[in-house]
Amino acid sequence: MPNSRLPDTASDTMDILSRLVLSPLASLSSLIPRLQMSTAQLDELVSLAHANHVVVRGMETYRSLMLQANDLEQVQRADGVIAAERARIAHAMAYLQAICAAFCEAGLDVTVIKTLDHWPDFGSDMDLYTNAVPDVVLALMQRQFEATIASRSWGDRLAGKWNLEIPGLPEAVEIHMCRLGQTGEHLTLAENIPARSRAVDFDGKRFRVPSPSDRIMISTLQRMYRHFYFRLCDIVDSAGLVASGVLDYEDLRRSAQQSGIWEGVATYLVLVSDYVWKYTGSHLVLPKFVRDAARFDGKVMYCGKSFLRVPIVPQSAELYRLQLLDTFRKGEISSGARLGLLPWLATAAAIGHKITGSDKGIW
Numbered sequence: 001m002p003n004s005r006l007p008d009t010a011s012d013t014m015d016i017l018s019r020l021v022l023s024p025l026a027s028l029s030s031l032i033p034r035l036q037m038s039t040a041q042l043d044e045l046v047s048l049a050h051a052n053h054v055v056v057r058g059m060e061t062y063r064s065l066m067l068q069a070n071d072l073e074q075v076q077r078a079d080g081v082i083a084a085e086r087a088r089i090a091h092a093m094a095y096l097q098a099i100c101a102a103f104c105e106a107g108l109d110v111t112v113i114k115t116l117d118h119w120p121d122f123g124s125d126m127d128l129y130t131n132a133v134p135d136v137v138l139a140l141m142q143r144q145f146e147a148t149i150a151s152r153s154w155g156d157r158l159a160g161k162w163n164l165e166i167p168g169l170p171e172a173v174e175i176h177m178c179r180l181g182q183t184g185e186h187l188t189l190a191e192n193i194p195a196r197s198r199a200v201d202f203d204g205k206r207f208r209v210p211s212p213s214d215r216i217m218i219s220t221l222q223r224m225y226r227h228f229y230f231r232l233c234d235i236v237d238s239a240g241l242v243a244s245g246v247l248d249y250e251d252l253r254r255s256a257q258q259s260g261i262w263e264g265v266a267t268y269l270v271l272v273s274d275y276v277w278k279y280t281g282s283h284l285v286l287p288k289f290v291r292d293a294a295r296f297d298g299k300v301m302y303c304g305k306s307f308l309r310v311p312i313v314p315q316s317a318e319l320y321r322l323q324l325l326d327t328f329r330k331g332e333i334s335s336g337a338r339l340g341l342l343p344w345l346a347t348a349a350a351i352g353h354k355i356t357g358s359d360k361g362i363w
Contacts, residue, residue, distance in 0.1 A: 022279040053233035089122040108132040109194040125172040183338040213252040224264040229307040260326035266293035274298025
């Protein structure tokens, strides 16, 4: 078993938070004694909720249970956390709307990826995708918002992404341009994002977001091929997308196969389903061909360093191997060469982290 598991107290906090965001409210009465916490314990729960982008959803359920218990002190504390987070989100949303409007006025496509998937929660930064030329985008951001470009790691340069800092905005703005994937290997998937996107309203503001299939593929790239861990928001967001019935599985399979990540997508959905089952007693309804394509299931997931983790070896390494083989089989030499750099990049990042305590500048 992995050695980096959370201490029991942190694992217990993850369990509590998972119940708050996944289990039906009516089934949570027995959880109330565990929720009547000291200030330090509640701070730990809130910190974990921030790390997993489920502050509003988690604390609203927490508040409801404390109201049920007539614990008005805890209700008041929850109100303060929720109010502060909603104020942060409102501030960030105003900037996000202005940035998207500036793109549109300049005749540039822009799609908000990942960030709004968590609604009514919000990520720790803003992620955008565009097919526009980097020089044009960066000039626009500097001219309109006095943005400064953060230093770029090797991984950032390969992936075709830039992190920008804007005065008055605590959140970074991460813009992916013309490429997706850890090494920027996905050109077709990326190019199709704007055309397949759709306009959706969030709190009275309209943004273009990826199609349901593209949302799942982007989440898969991030979790199964880059970070190898899930945030709770990934579980909740993707489970909600599946439950909504809007996901076209044939389109998802076709698009994912074209990008060489179908096994990763299928595995991602099965992991989400298994974690949902753990806290609701019901699996997500997934087509048989999805479950058949999955390479492993939720039994391998474990808690570590505030997240739900997937072992890199052999599970994630096998998905990488399949993607690399598929890329070369299709004759996509440039993308295959980029993918071939991934193990070296990961090794350099691991060595850098061991020596300096940080992989900054590499990963």
